[in-house]
Amino acid sequence: MAAGPYNYSYIFKYIIIGDMGVGKSCLLHQFTEKKFMADCPHTIGVEFGTRIIEVASQKIKLQIWDTAGQERFRAVTRSYYRGAAGALMVYDITRRSTYNHLSSWLTDARNLTNPNTVIFLIGNKCDLDAQRDVTYEEAKQFAEENGLMFLECSAKTGENVEDAFLDTAKKIYQNIQDGSLDLNAAESGVQHKPATPRSPINTDQPQNKEGCAC
Amino acid sequence: MEAIVEEHIDPNDLKKFEALYNTQVIRGHVSEKTQFDYAWCLVRSRYTSDIHRGIALIEDLLRHAKDDLSQRDYLFYIAVGFVRIKEYEKALKYTDAICKIEHNNRQARQLERYIKARMKKDGLIGIAIVGGAALALGGIVGATIAALKKKSNQ
Numbered sequence: 250m251a252a253g254p255y256n257y258s259y260i261f262k263y264i265i266i267g268d269m270g271v272g273k274s275c276l277l278h279q280f281t282e283k284k285f286m287a288d289c290p291h292t293i294g295v296e297f298g299t300r301i302i303e304v305a306s307q308k309i310k311l312q313i314w315d316t317a318g319q320e321r322f323r324a325v326t327r328s329y330y331r332g333a334a335g336a337l338m339v340y341d342i343t344r345r346s347t348y349n350h351l352s353s354w355l356t357d358a359r360n361l362t363n364p365n366t367v368i369f370l371i372g373n374k375c376d377l378d379a380q381r382d383v384t385y386e387e388a389k390q391f392a393e394e395n396g397l398m399f400l401e402c403s404a405k406t407g408e409n410v411e412d413a414f415l416d417t418a419k420k421i422y423q424n425i426q427d428g429s430l431d432l433n434a435a436e437s438g439v440q441h442k443p444a445t446p447r448s449p450i451n452t453d454q455p456q457n458k459e460g461c462a463c
Numbered sequence: 464m465e466a467i468v469e470e471h472i473d474p475n476d477l478k479k480f481e482a483l484y485n486t487q488v489i490r491g492h493v494s495e496k497t498q499f500d501y502a503w504c505l506v507r508s509r510y511t512s513d514i515h516r517g518i519a520l521i522e523d524l525l526r527h528a529k530d531d532l533s534q535r536d537y538l539f540y541i542a543v544g545f546v547r548i549k550e551y552e553k554a555l556k557y558t559d560a561i562c563k564i565e566h567n568n569r570q571a572r573q574l575e576r577y578i579k580a581r582m583k584k585d586g587l588i589g590i591a592i593v594g595g596a597a598l599a600l601g602g603i604v605g606a607t608i609a610a611l612k613k614k615s616n617q
Contacts, residue, residue: 328476
């Protein structure tokens with residue numbers, strides 16, 4: 250885009266968390282590549298993905314850190330929570346244990362992010378309705394009690410995947426607009442990028458070193 | 464993959480996991496998890512000596528790894544360490560090893576592509592430096608010849 254140095258106005262940092270095998274990487278892949286990744290091995294440590302989206306005519310770059318669900322990586326992946334504007338917390342609707350562990354994931358998310366971080370609960374694998382182990386109503390109630398946004402998705406069919414990522418961004422954007430999210434806070438998880446070129450005379454620039462007498 | 468490989472650890476995190484590791488060393492038993500946490504932090508340090516130490520600690524874990532999943536995880540972070548200290552050939556041996564355990568592991572393939580791109584880029588930069596040096600040398604030789612000519616003309 251010839252309009253400026255960046256083709257987006259904001260960067261939002263997201264993290265994806267949840268038990269091993271709930272489909273975190275598949276959700277990310279479906280969102281960034283619009284494809285289902287069958288036969289996906291367990292993530293080693295962390296993975297990273299980006300996509301530029303549009304909210305209220307503003308281009309926003311999502312920088313998404315997808316963390317491994319394996320216990321081995323738990324301590325170190327906690328460092329990625331810091332400065333996340335959005336946290337997608339995923340469970341598998343066909344495995345009750347992954348739902349039961351949500352309170353522990355939520356505790357981590359609350360303790361390690363800032364109070365404005367938007368936490369979105371995703372019940373993945375909703376295409377496997379016949380094997381359902383957690384009802385929609387139950388999870389919906391859990392989300393309401395804990396002030397979380399919620400959707401059931403399918404990384405396989407793509408159902409609701411866009412919505413989960415986009416609704417999170419909309420909520421973050423809304424928080425910026427109404428002033429509840431301070432862009433200058435060190436760990437807001439949001440960076441504002443000027444979308445228009447800077448004026449040639451820029452007082453923000455550090456002093457030119459060539460003019461220094463040393 | 465660049466975001467993963469080039470990322471730097473927060474020094475406070477490194478200190479935290481180092482303290483935990485040292486406490487266990489003093490007690491006489493370091494758990495696999497503590498060693499890995501500390502090593503993963505070291506590998507992402509800004510300092511080459513830390514990265515070397517991180518690699519050595521993960522290599523030690525790898526020798527005692529009980530299953531394919533742990534082996535694969537350890538191999539990956541050893542590879543990342545070697546990329547960070549620009550030992551690309553060694554790094555590629557480790558990504559190859561991951562692919563032997565998990566054929567078509569996406570992260571290993573991505574890392575492999577990244578390493579090859581870096582080798583190419585660094586190779587070109589190497590040539591550019593040699594080229595630049597040749598130009599500079601040419602300049603010096605030229606200037607010397609000119610000076611000698613001037614001298615003989617005097």
